[in-house]
Amino acid sequence: MFSEGMGNVRKMFSRQGRESVAKEKLAEQQFTEERRRDIAAAIAADRKTIEDLRKNASKYHELSVTRAHLAQLEGRLKNL
Incomplete structure (x- = not known):
């Protein structure tokens, strides 16, 4: 029972870890796109x-x- 609980905890952290990495990558992409737009506007x-x-x-x-x-x-006018 304890080992089953630990397995679920590992999966949860693993899923959260993957979601966290995906969120970080998405945020980085959005920042990069915004930066490109800012540079293009400049x-x-x-x-x-x-x-x-x-x-x-x-x-x-x-x-x-x-x-x-x-x-x-x-x-010329002065010379006339």
């Missing part, structure tokens, strides 16, 4: 930021060229 945000910076850089370049052109025109 990469997308960085790409958007880079694209915005490129657009702003081209606008700044156009603005500086326009200012330089205006300065040349002002210089």
